[in-house]
Amino acid sequence: MIKLYPEKLLSIITNDSMQERLECMFKKYDISGFTILQATGEGSSGMESAMSGFDGNILVKVIVTESQLQILLESVERKLQKGYHLTVFVSDVEVITPEKFKNRSK
Amino acid sequence: MIKLYPEKLLSIITNDSMQERLECMFKKYDISGFTILQATGEGSSGMESAMSGFDGNILVKVIVTESQLQILLESVERKLQKGYHLTVFVSDVEVITPEKFKNRSK
Amino acid sequence: MIKLYPEKLLSIITNDSMQERLECMFKKYDISGFTILQATGEGSSGMESAMSGFDGNILVKVIVTESQLQILLESVERKLQKGYHLTVFVSDVEVITPEKFKNRSK
Amino acid sequence: MSNLSNLLLPAVLFFALGVIARLIKSDLKFPPDLAKVLSIYLLMAIGLHGGYELAKADLVIAMNSIMWALILGFTLPIIGYLALVMTRKVNPLDAAAISAHYGSVSAGTFLTAIAYLDNVGVTYETYPLIMLAVMESPAIVVGLILAAKARHSIAAREKAPISGGGADLTTTAVAADSPGGKFTDLLREAFTNGSVVVLIGSMVIGAISTPSGMQQLFPFIDEIFMGVLCLFLFDMGMVAARRIGDFRQVGWLLALFGIVMPLFGGVIGAYVGHSILGFSVGGATLVAVLGASASYIAVPPAMRLAIPEANPSFYLTLSLGITFPFNVIVGIPIYHSLVQAMAAAG
């Protein structure tokens, strides 16, 4: 049986103008990788239709360790306090290659 | 440490012609927000290639409270009984801003 | 109350040139269905910008039973050993129609 | 002879190239949205053109064309439904969903026919273009009614006959409410579907725009038209070929329906175009193509919503994987020959 190791999956939904900022955040905290999907949606800041192609959402997924998660959440919290619209949720996942999700070696 | 609060993430995969109906469902039950991603896939109703651009799937994600989840699931169940093809799954997530996922205030 | 049944959600992130191979894998093991989303990202093999449209990632989602999961993970493991870049994670989900995720009947 | 040249038409050859690309399992992929954009362009171009000409058209003939388009749109799916139910290969709901496709039309097939006629130098009236717009939707409504009837009789069979037997149209329409939402919603959706809006909207714009405004549009809608059509058919060839493989899944009897039904619709259309509406050979050929072609853009999503119980594999395979290639590659020259024969016969 393949052994599985627990990690955390952090998901962030926000306007795509935030993409560069989030990528910077991941670089800053040495996150080993991330994945971005195009999305549309509706929320408290109205609809993000992406219909015009000028205005859409992104869904960002990062698999991190528990300790990295805390660091990222704190950074996200600061952004929320500044007024940015971020829909954030965390889930438990299991992976087969835990070494992949350690900090980027320098 | 950032405090996390449990919520439910409901995911629905279906043909994109269903999008308007699902959005209506969310409006009807005062869901605070939702996110939609374009997808392709295969299932019991054959392949949804999206290759023609006229035929693709959507993956809808809604973060809701436990009680909202039940209401939505009942509505989904009714749609399934009518013959609609919906692939539905629920997962546990944790959020930092639980007030965001309460019913829309009127 | 709608009854929910536990299943496993396997997610695989990889370059889109792998799509056909993964679909073959699902067919081979009689998986009842799968969903594919276009994605971009960064990881150990560099950035997958999808900017050129010639090079992007996919995020593949498959809901399976515990026993199917093991079979798929073994197949994934073999691919990883051959050098393929696959970011793989598993999560617990609950579904309302468990019969949907059994092996495809022949 | 001239008819054989259809196979050497670039548009048809690109369709074939798309099919071949899939058959040899090429990794060629068109972006999912391309076909949508190209079809918007094609409908816009042909609509502007048609509207511009229609501004000078004869209102009586136009009205007559619309009426016969409605008659075709309402009749063909009923005939198709009866034929399908008779095969006993599909349940009544699948039959309703499939036949709705054959009462509607395929703009891609229509445009290929225009390219074909242009190539062999045959002129045609503009009225069939209005008929194209008119015929998109009615069959959807017929499909809904047939499905409601089918559901009614299934329910009746299951629960043992209630009082009176004959499901009159009113209860049928009411029964139609259950799965697809309100009947009026479905009606609205049928008549406001995207292709219809682009086509009718462009026709109106073509008719009312200032001539100088239209003049500036002609290079866009004329010169690159044929090239865009080639690209569109290339793409659709690949899409169709994905479905050709499902051919075995639907069974040979159903597959046969995908060839016989367009031939039947083509004959009816040729008769309406030539003998009733009195169009030229070109115009009547286009009406035949309208009768023969099956929708694969407007009707499938409507059926998903309105008849969710029907299996999409059936109607997509038939309309996209069998009838569409059949019409594009061999059907059009057949309908043309047929009308030529009718014209020769007097």
Place this chain on the structure above:
Amino acid sequence: MSNLSNLLLPAVLFFALGVIARLIKSDLKFPPDLAKVLSIYLLMAIGLHGGYELAKADLVIAMNSIMWALILGFTLPIIGYLALVMTRKVNPLDAAAISAHYGSVSAGTFLTAIAYLDNVGVTYETYPLIMLAVMESPAIVVGLILAAKARHSIAAREKAPISGGGADLTTTAVAADSPGGKFTDLLREAFTNGSVVVLIGSMVIGAISTPSGMQQLFPFIDEIFMGVLCLFLFDMGMVAARRIGDFRQVGWLLALFGIVMPLFGGVIGAYVGHSILGFSVGGATLVAVLGASASYIAVPPAMRLAIPEANPSFYLTLSLGITFPFNVIVGIPIYHSLVQAMAAAG
């Protein structure tokens, strides 16, 4: 009279068709990326053209145009901000974000104006094109400064006044750092936004390319231009209509701002174009359109980053749902008449 013909311009009619398609709830959808591609094409085409002509332009007039573009770009948002704050319907941060849109410009409106002038046969100078490029960004900077000021005074009000009252520009700029990242980053982003790069880049290429190279490009940038513009406005009509519904949400006073502000900007622009820069009726009309139009491409994402506290519904509804349709459908002929009147008055 000639002005009424605006409503029969294909480009304007397609915009209206897009609006109607949404209002009748058609399922017509344009792929999300289409508008982006079309706008890149339009900016490229108009930039190449303009650059080609500008190579022979008068440097003094060009410089003068740039200076007045900057003046308009810096002044209009300040006036808009003061007007909005006076309505007391929005908080200062929303006012800053909204008014930044009105200091910037809308290429879609500008291009419609060009189609309008071409159609009525009025010639125009090329200088307004440089002004279009120049005016994209400055208003973003003004928006940032106003927001910083607003934040400062909000903070001051909350925490009780610190030492001296008047927030000078330096502390303001520093304060601007907090939400949107470094002020210099925001500045760089304002001046390197995509539309500006495509437009200025294409102008430079148009100016320095070999004539034979340009010759080969003309069919692409000229002949299909009007058709692409129609398609773009069709798409944008649908986008705008999605926002028109939010009209009630923003309240009638704000909605009124979305009509009064462009009229005001149009008057200022007409004055600058006609009386200060001495352009012909066509050229001054274009400057009026620059003054009147509100950005919906470059400024919204900049505001999301720089003034995250502001509500995007407000500025998107105003610029996209109210001002854009107003300008395209009735504004342009009004500005043209206005400049004609000015010219007639001497």
Place this chain on the structure above:
Amino acid sequence: MSNLSNLLLPAVLFFALGVIARLIKSDLKFPPDLAKVLSIYLLMAIGLHGGYELAKADLVIAMNSIMWALILGFTLPIIGYLALVMTRKVNPLDAAAISAHYGSVSAGTFLTAIAYLDNVGVTYETYPLIMLAVMESPAIVVGLILAAKARHSIAAREKAPISGGGADLTTTAVAADSPGGKFTDLLREAFTNGSVVVLIGSMVIGAISTPSGMQQLFPFIDEIFMGVLCLFLFDMGMVAARRIGDFRQVGWLLALFGIVMPLFGGVIGAYVGHSILGFSVGGATLVAVLGASASYIAVPPAMRLAIPEANPSFYLTLSLGITFPFNVIVGIPIYHSLVQAMAAAG
């Protein structure tokens, strides 16, 4: 002198604009699918054109061109591989993957060369177009074989030499099975890749279509061609610039390979085109460009599948970030001058 004018070619200038847009960190983004659509259009246009002309071509020269295309496609990657292994900067699997790119070709570079030749008024034969189609795939096969050899020798080194040393081609081919799936599958994939299908398919269609059918296509494939090429190179400039940054990551020796290898391939190609195939200066320049250019569309995904152990950063950075810009901006005039010198020398 005429060669310098390359830098004032709109297509090259747009490529540069794309690079600059990234370097100044503009937020300009092209939709991910645009480059794909544009490249399908470009291949289709050039294929139709070429096929149309080739219908009247000399079969012997055509066959000769194909043979020499195969020779180039098989030889260049082997030379590249040996050179790379000698640098000792990459492992053999990376060397195999990288060198496969250099045996294949870049249609974008080829088209820029055509724009360049058109601009300086130099005519060229159509045969290099067939060579473009033929050269896409063979290098992929060579890459696979080299990789299998590399894997074999790595395994041998690790597990201690088995029986005989020399891995003959058969065992090599069998060994190739392990990572990428069956060798025959990989072969099929190499020869049915999308670009090849579009290019060869369009050539065949161009050759067999009715002249009247082709006539209707010419505006689409001729008039807007240069504009579409500009847009494509604009986009690719941004894509390339994303990779230029990774330059340091691959190290200066590898980066140097990305410039020396195309120069070497250009010389070989010039020799084949001029001295062996006896083409005109224009035609031989195109063959030089084929030798010099490195694939960034067809080969990378093939290598991901067939040599997953190789690092994509290496080959993408080299072919897309270094060789492609080098060829487009300075390479093409160099190859042209080279062939001119050869021609002058007799």
